Amino acid sequence: MEYRKIKDEDIDRDVEVEDVEKSFLLTGAAVPLASSVGDSHRTKAQWKRKSVVTCALTILTSSQAILIVWSKRAGKYEYSVTTANFLVETLKCAISLLALARIWRTEGVTEDNRLTTTLDEVIVYPIPAALYLVKNLLQYYIFAYVDAPGYQILKNFNIISTGVLYRIILKRRLSEIQWAAFVLLTAGCTTAQLNSNSDHVLQTPVQGWVMAIVMALLSGFAGVYTEAIIKKRPSRNINVQNFWLYVFGMGFNAVAILVQDFDAVMNKGFFHGYSFITFLMIFNHALSGIAVSMVMKYADNIVKVYSTSVAMLLTAVVSVFLFGFHLSLAFFLGTIVVSVAIYLHSAGKMQR
Amino acid sequence: MEYRKIKDEDIDRDVEVEDVEKSFLLTGAAVPLASSVGDSHRTKAQWKRKSVVTCALTILTSSQAILIVWSKRAGKYEYSVTTANFLVETLKCAISLLALARIWRTEGVTEDNRLTTTLDEVIVYPIPAALYLVKNLLQYYIFAYVDAPGYQILKNFNIISTGVLYRIILKRRLSEIQWAAFVLLTAGCTTAQLNSNSDHVLQTPVQGWVMAIVMALLSGFAGVYTEAIIKKRPSRNINVQNFWLYVFGMGFNAVAILVQDFDAVMNKGFFHGYSFITFLMIFNHALSGIAVSMVMKYADNIVKVYSTSVAMLLTAVVSVFLFGFHLSLAFFLGTIVVSVAIYLHSAGKMQR
Numbered sequence: 001m002e003y004r005k006i007k008d009e010d011i012d013r014d015v016e017v018e019d020v021e022k023s024f025l026l027t028g029a030a031v032p033l034a035s036s037v038g039d040s041h042r043t044k045a046q047w048k049r050k051s052v053v054t055c056a057l058t059i060l061t062s063s064q065a066i067l068i069v070w071s072k073r074a075g076k077y078e079y080s081v082t083t084a085n086f087l088v089e090t091l092k093c094a095i096s097l098l099a100l101a102r103i104w105r106t107e108g109v110t111e112d113n114r115l116t117t118t119l120d121e122v123i124v125y126p127i128p129a130a131l132y133l134v135k136n137l138l139q140y141y142i143f144a145y146v147d148a149p150g151y152q153i154l155k156n157f158n159i160i161s162t163g164v165l166y167r168i169i170l171k172r173r174l175s176e177i178q179w180a181a182f183v184l185l186t187a188g189c190t191t192a193q194l195n196s197n198s199d200h201v202l203q204t205p206v207q208g209w210v211m212a213i214v215m216a217l218l219s220g221f222a223g224v225y226t227e228a229i230i231k232k233r234p235s236r237n238i239n240v241q242n243f244w245l246y247v248f249g250m251g252f253n254a255v256a257i258l259v260q261d262f263d264a265v266m267n268k269g270f271f272h273g274y275s276f277i278t279f280l281m282i283f284n285h286a287l288s289g290i291a292v293s294m295v296m297k298y299a300d301n302i303v304k305v306y307s308t309s310v311a312m313l314l315t316a317v318v319s320v321f322l323f324g325f326h327l328s329l330a331f332f333l334g335t336i337v338v339s340v341a342i343y344l345h346s347a348g349k350m351q352r
Numbered sequence: 353m354e355y356r357k358i359k360d361e362d363i364d365r366d367v368e369v370e371d372v373e374k375s376f377l378l379t380g381a382a383v384p385l386a387s388s389v390g391d392s393h394r395t396k397a398q399w400k401r402k403s404v405v406t407c408a409l410t411i412l413t414s415s416q417a418i419l420i421v422w423s424k425r426a427g428k429y430e431y432s433v434t435t436a437n438f439l440v441e442t443l444k445c446a447i448s449l450l451a452l453a454r455i456w457r458t459e460g461v462t463e464d465n466r467l468t469t470t471l472d473e474v475i476v477y478p479i480p481a482a483l484y485l486v487k488n489l490l491q492y493y494i495f496a497y498v499d500a501p502g503y504q505i506l507k508n509f510n511i512i513s514t515g516v517l518y519r520i521i522l523k524r525r526l527s528e529i530q531w532a533a534f535v536l537l538t539a540g541c542t543t544a545q546l547n548s549n550s551d552h553v554l555q556t557p558v559q560g561w562v563m564a565i566v567m568a569l570l571s572g573f574a575g576v577y578t579e580a581i582i583k584k585r586p587s588r589n590i591n592v593q594n595f596w597l598y599v600f601g602m603g604f605n606a607v608a609i610l611v612q613d614f615d616a617v618m619n620k621g622f623f624h625g626y627s628f629i630t631f632l633m634i635f636n637h638a639l640s641g642i643a644v645s646m647v648m649k650y651a652d653n654i655v656k657v658y659s660t661s662v663a664m665l666l667t668a669v670v671s672v673f674l675f676g677f678h679l680s681l682a683f684f685l686g687t688i689v690v691s692v693a694i695y696l697h698s699a700g701k702m703q704r
Contacts, residue, residue, distance in 0.1 A: 153681070177529065177699060180692050184536065187688045190681075196548045198681050329505070329542075329550050330682065336539045337689055340532050344696070347529060 046298070053294035054307050060288035061311035066318055067284055071277045078273030080261040082253060084282055089249035091286035096242040103237065113237040117244060124229050126248040131222035133252050138215050145208030150201040152193055154212035159186040159305050161213075161220035166301050169224045174302070177348030182302075184341035189309050192316070192334025223304065227296040238297045242290060306345065309338055398650070405646035406659050412640035413663035418670055419633045430625030432613040434605060436634055441601035443638035448595040455589065465589040469596060476581050478600040483574035485604050490567050497560030502553040504545055506564035511538040511657050513565075513572035518653050521576045526654070529700030534654075536693035541661050544668070544686025575656065579648040590649045594642060658697065661690055 103113055146154060163182045166172055174182065204212075230241050257265060264272065295304045313335050319325040455465055498506060515534045518524055526534065556564075582593050609617060616624065647656045665687050671677040 177696070180696055180699070184689065184692055187685045187692075191543050191685045191689075194546065194682055194685075199678075202681055326551075329554055330546055333539045333543045333546075337536065337543075340536055340539075344529070344532055347532075 050299045050303070053291060053298055054303055057288065057291035057295050057304065057307045058311045058314065060284060060291050061308050062314040062318065064281070064284050064288055065311070065315040066322065067277065067281045069315075069319060069323060071275075071281065079271075079275075079278055080257070080264050080273070082257045082261045083265060083270055084278065084285075086250060086253040086257055087282050088285045088289065089246050089253050091282060092246040092289050093243060093250060095286065095290060096239045096246060099239045100237070100243070103239065112235050113240060115240055115243065117240075121233070122244055124225075125244045126251075128222045128226045128229070128245065129248045129252045131218050131225070133256070135215050135218040135222070138211060138218070142208060142211045142215065145211065146204050147200065149195065149197055150204060150208075151212075153190055153198060153201050154204070154208075155216070156186050156190045156193075157212055157216035158219050159189065159309070161216040162223055162301050162305050165217070165220045165224045166227075169221070170228060170300075172300070175348040178345050181341040181344035181348060184337050184344065185306065185309055188334045188337030188341055189312060190334070191337060192313060192331045194330035194334070195328065220301075223296075223301050226293070227301050230293065230296045238293060241297070242293050245293065246289075302345070306342060310342070313338060402651045402655070405643060405650055406655055409640065409643040409647050409656065409659045410663045410666065412636060412643050413660050414666040414670065416633070416636050416640055417663070417667040418674065419629065419636055421667075421671060421675060423627075423629045423633065431623075431627075431630050432609070432616050432625070434609040434613045435617060435622055436630065436637075438602060438605040438609055439634050440637045440641065441598050441605055443634060444598040444641050445595060445602060447638065447642060448591045448598060451591045452589070452595070455591065464587050465592060467592055467595065469592075473585070474596055476577075477596045478604075480574045480578045480581070480597065481600045481604045483570050483577070485608070487567050487570040487574070490563060490570070494560060494563045494567065497557050497563065499552065501547065501549055502556060502560075503564075505542055505550060505553050506556070506560075507568070508538050508542045508545075509564055509568035510571050511541065511661070513568040514575055514653050514657050517569070517572045517576045518579075521573070522580060522652075524652070527700040530697050533693040533696035533700060536689050536696065537658065537661055540686045540689030540693055541664060542686070543689060544665060544683045546682035546686070547680065572653075575648075575653050578645070579653050582645065582648045590645060593649070594645050597645065598641075654697075658694060662694075665690060 100113065100115065107113065142151060159182065163174065163179070167174065226245070229245075230238070233241070292304060295307065313331075316325065316327060316331060320327060452465065452467065459465065494503060511534065515526065515531070519526065578597070581597075582590070585593070644656060647659065665683075668677065668679060668683060672679060
């Protein structure tokens with residue numbers, strides 16, 4: 001449990017490690033406790049790595065949203081989404097393999113970076129991909145009850161569900177102040193997205209609310225489960241873990257192509273409707289997917305949620321310069337609330 | 353400085369008392385330190401009194417706003433505002449005198465509850481009334497730059513200015529968490545008031561922003577100065593202090609009648625255009641004025657700001673039932689942020 005020992009500065013560290021070991025997800029490989037817990041040089045390096053992957057995730061998520069706006073401005077895109085998703089997973093696999101090849105050349109093949117795996121290790125890897133698939137299928141049905149801007153607002157339930165599942169499944173504690181910060185993050189993100197039509201969402205029928213909450217739980221569970229898988233073997237090389245995650249992602253997306261877009265791909269070709277911007281989006285999406293994995297390895301889901309929230313705000317600000325968007329008063333107020341939430345998340349950590 | 357000793361649970365209490373004594377406002381009468389600081393019975397009684405006056409202020413402020421909505425629904429009211437303000441001050445004076453008469457009958461006339469005063473005590477009492485007069489005069493000019501709903505939004509600067517002046521003038525400390533809570537209170541109140549026209553306020557010219565900030569500072573300064581006056585003599589009976597505050601209020605409002613509404617009063621009479629609801633509003637306004645003084649005496653300006661913010665939210669909720677108003681998504685989000693702010697204000701106090 002070395003990764004926990006160093007990342008957390010809990011007073012009740014032992015209790016928590018015990019908690020984690022009781023957890024059904026994190027049992028298994030026991031990692032010897034590091035003797036260098038107090039090693040400030042190492043802690044600093046880890047803090048730096050955490051910051052770098054978090055910033056990368058923020059920038060990549062933000063640029064992903066900007067590419068979407070750009071592609072919408074450039075006209076409707078006619079490619080099949082399933083083929084694009086398949087290419088994203090394939091690209092992530094390829095990048096992980098390239099990174100591994102470089103590591104093998106310098107460090108040689110070790111127990112931690114070998115690609116071969118055991119059934120015990122690999123059996124949980126398809127689960128996040130399967131959860132995302134179910135969530136994406138549900139997404140088609142929710143639009144029977146909610147319009148697209150309303151769905152954007154309801155998606156903020158993800159923030160709360162991630163926090164709750166993070167607490168329940170990973171048994172990690174947030175202080176009361178950090179919980180307050182999480183509620184504020186949700187409220188602030190929603191406020192920043194308010195527009196003159198937002199009140200429609202209050203007329204959402206019960207089915208819509210239930211589906212939004214179920215989707216938020218699925219999405220939160222997939223995120224938290226991925227963190228559990230990746231952190232279960234802290235010494236295992238992240239690129240190997242990514243490779244196996246993405247292989248199953250490729251598999252599920254191949255099935256999705258067959259089910260949804262088989263005719264289109266057969267008649268018009270795999271790359272029908274692709275443009276330069278489509279490839280840019282695929283490339284960006286692949287990199288941000290890898291950044292998510294890195295954040296799960298070196299930070300956690302809470303950091304991921306803050307990072308993607310900041311990315312949302314960043315996208316809006318950049319869109320002012322790129323596309324001449326106007327920022328609303330609600331956006332400013334939401335940004336203030338999100339900023340205070342970030343401050344409180346870190347202040348709450350110090351005080352617990 | 354007995355009142356401070358009991359109210360604050362600062363660790364660095366002595367430093368702060370020294371701070372207060374250095375303050376130009378609070379120098380003067382030295383009050384012997386109470387020997388019963390640890391007296392939990394007394395602390396509980398004080399906490400109860402603080403809660404009662406705070407709840408009274410919240411309910412009275414809220415009902416004041418509801419009376420305004422009601423009177424607007426009932427048709428335009430044609431009475432002159434200056435005469436109504438004069439009657440409010442007169443009624444407050446009368447209520448203070450009645451309360452004093454009761455106290456004199458039971459306790460007799462003492463040094464603390466006698467009505468006679470010294471120049472040294474009374475000389476600062478006209479200042480808050482004068483500040484409010486200047487603020488009310490400015491109010492006429494700001495509407496050249498901002499519309500009424502925009503002014504409602506800009507008025508939330510009051511919250512921040514009260515916090516800043518409370519820190520500077522009364523030298524009272526807020527913890528970092530409490531400052532964060534104060535920023536959230538401002539953002540939350542503004543969010544709750546958002547409507548489809550709110551973005552107009554972003555087009556306010558510089559003069560409008562400057563005047564809004566000056567008005568917020570005047571209003572905040574008047575509030576904080578009143579607290580300083582009332583708390584300068586903690587053992588002095590609040591009804592005597594109120595009497596002198598309101599006497600000067602009467603005086604300033606009499607001048608306002610002469611300047612603004614002399615012709616109308618002479619031609620149509622003092623009570624021209626008054627209705628039952630006008631008298632109700634005057635009565636309610638007088639009671640809420642007294643509640644403000646009580647909060648200044650037994651709590652502080654920060655509590656007053658939280659109390660009036662909650663009153664604003666309460667008014668909106670009650671209006672749903674009374675007038676069939678609809679609550680917006682922005683209102684819900686603002687209410688969440690204000691609720692978290694209230695929690696953080698109290699959590700921040702415990703942790704400092």
